[in-house]
Amino acid sequence: MTTKSTSPSINDAPDFCLGMHSFGAPWPDFAARASHPAIADQARAVDDAHSLDAAYQTLLMADALRYVTLQMCASKASGHPGGFASSAEAYAAFVMLGHTHIVTEVGHHAPGFYSAMFLDGSLEALGIRTMADLMTRFREQHGLLGHLSGAIPGILAPAGPLGQGQHFAMASALLHPGVLFPLTIGDGGLGEPYVLSAIKHFHTSYPGTTNFLPTLIWNGFSQEHHSMVSRLSNDGMRRYFEAHDFARVILVDAKDFDDAGQTGDYVDSTRFSFARRLAFAKAVLEAAQQASQSALGGTLTAFILKQLKGAGVHAHGAKSHNLYPGDTLDKPQIEAALAARALSPAAWGLVRENFIRAGGGPAAKTMVTEKVLELADLGPFPLHEYGASEKAVPSTAVGALVAWLGGRDRRFVVTNADGNEASGLKNINDALKIRHPTTDPLYNQEPGGQVYEPLSEDACAGLAAGLALLGGRSLWLSYESFAINGWPIFQTVTQAMAELRRRTPSVVCLFTAGALEQGRNGWTHQRPEIENYIAAQMRNGNVYLLFPPDANAAQAAYEYAATSSNKGMVIIASKSALPIYMTLEAARRAVREGAAILYDSAHGRRGRVVLAVAGDMVLLPVFAARERLEAEGFGVRIVTIVNPRQLYRARDIAAGTVAEPDLSFMKDELFARVFDGDRLVAISGGPSGPLEPVLIRAKAPLRATLAWNRGDTTATTGELLDLNGLNADAIVARVLAMDE
Secondary structure, eight states, X not given: OEEETTSGGGGGSOGGGTTOSEEEOOOTTHHHHOSSOSSOTTOSSOSOTTOHHHHHHHHHHHHHHHHHHHHHHHHHTOSOOHHHHTTHHHHHHHHHTTOOOOEESOGGGHHHHHHHHHHTTGGGGGTOOSHHHHHHHBTSTTSBOSSOOTTSTTOOSOOOSTTOHHHHHHHHHHHSTTOOEEEEEEGGGTTTTTHHHHHHHHHHHOTTOOOEEEEEEEOSBOSSSBOTTTTOOHHHHHHHHHTTTOXXXXXXXXXXXXXXXXXXXXXXXXXXXXXHHHHHHHHHHHHHHHHHHHHHTTOOEEEEEEXXXXXXXXXXXXXXXXXXXXXXXXXXXXXXXXXXXXXXXXHHHHHHHHHHHGGGSOHXXXXXXXXXXXXXXXXXXXXXXXXXXXXXXXXXHHHHHHHHHHHHOTTOEEEESSOSGGGTOHHHHHHHOEEOSSOBGGGTEETTOSEEOOSOHHHHHHHHHHHHHTTOOEEEEEETTTGGGGHHHHHHHHHHHHHOSSOOBOEEEEEESOGGGOGGGOGGXXXXXXXXXXXXXXXXXXXXXXXXXXXXXXXXXXXXXXXOBSOEEEEEOOSSOEEOOOOHHHHHHHHHHSEEEEEEOOOBTTBEEEEEEESSTTHHHHHHHHHHHHHTTOEEEEEEESOGGGGSOGGGSOGGGSSSOOOOOOOHHHHHHHHOSXXXXXXXXXXXXXXHXXXXXXXXXXXXXXXXXXXXXOSSHHHHHHHTTOSHHHHHHHHHHTTO
16 A cells, blocks of 8 residues: 555655655554664674665665655656665665675666765765755756765765776775675676676685675566576576686575566566565575675675566666656656655655664765775885986886885785886886795796786776775876776776765876887777877866876976875876986976977077977977977977877866865966967877867967877888977978978
């Protein structure tokens, strides 16, 4: 029996229920099983997971989550209720057990997570106090975004692209031993990209870190079709997890409890008789407790809940995945589903009390991410000053600082898929050691190392970005050409950092072996276009693309990046020995200000040419072109573009909207002193995107760009420069062509 919210029964409902569409009659045995919250006052969890009262109240919580999720989505005829609906008993079980640090790999489960944050009171920090507020703020700017975000109180990690949540769970577990991090995974996205293989490599590297609990919501469907693992048997799914190092796999199949005669391998538990629903909830709660204890006890454990997608909402299978424009609250299928899940006013009060008590309080107050993680003090960075007559490898100079930092902060992790030695970074391995179960001094391997080296950019970027988002220090090292394979999570995390309500270390990356160093390997290793991707992200306001021209500047860039907060810092540095152009003092200033003058001749009879350069190796032909341009009668100024983000103006990007904002853009007077001339040629050893802030501000009447065109197999860097029109001849010719 249900009553519309206009019924007088709402007078008995808690205030947060204002706006609820329906209320139901008390469940059977409500007075006996729900006379008081199963989580006692001052407790964090139920004291007996085997009690029928705990199972009863777990089931109440599961239906409450389904109800709120569906009404919230239907209020906007938008959002994704189906996938989360099949996970409701598992989510409720973890909450009742006090394990509220729940992460998800499934962005489309967001409405369910928002429902949980509403029910435990966390969303009151956003001014969302009632069901009416929740509906108003769902999928609205400054409200509840379509996918999980760090802007939402109580939400542990973002979720959007599939295959990222496991990185957040593993990073959380590494930083917070003793805390369990359940991770819900959808079977639709189980293999995208490489969820279990990432966990397998992590477990090989960190066998003692098992306090995360992958929880497969095996509901048979993906977004628009059956999932690709829907035909696996239960034993087949167990073996699949066991093949990825899981020593214990606990599976609860709703079909084992079905007394409604449902066909197929996947069934909806909400269609069972009440007694069988209660038995199912009890089995889920007990299994969740076994899995949690196993994971916290040092065993890599997986929990699998098998239940039909859309269980308890408006539709089943992929048809339940999302709501369409016509799926409003007054539609018969929506009304019927809400009526079936509606709770009594007293039940709503009980559910909220359990939610508030679980884990020690509302998630917005108890999540480990709701406070800044205490970090080891670093003190001054020991930068080494190279002299003007020296040549030095920029990446190796950074490596020395990375080794020092890792010694100061033992939780610091370096990730690299391509091998540090190949990038001139052997000094990192020498000092911090590659984390590997096989001890071998020849290869700098030992089980306690701080260098994480899976042969997967996704795994490297995922752990490094996850650690930074969750409060730890890390560094992702890659070849510039391969970094794109791990880029999606960098984008997710930097956007999350822009919205985050706390300070956290920046995601720091060092990309070596640029296109100009990869001639013999051909175009497969000459893919600098990621620089354009990063350049576009600079407009976010918290993403920085750094081009140190030498070893001194590379050290200054790393110091700048490693001491920053809530940003994405990408350093592009050569692994070849290059000339020293800047003192440390000048380099530090250039990193902060954005650019610096490396050379400036007297004004020539034909005016001044400004050669503004982003990159390091490309400076070699630029300096070679200088003498010839001066012989042609030009004064020449060579400018190194070190931090192009600082060369924008505040009005150009969203700098003021992000957490830990940096508004220290280069002032107009300094910009004019550095870049003004009669002719400006903006030059990049990669693509042209990083040159944009110079081109939109420069006032030179004649302007041009020279940038990367394409890769090919060449024997020398010089040949590759020739192919791309980046040699001295091409630079001189481009300047002279401005007269035409």
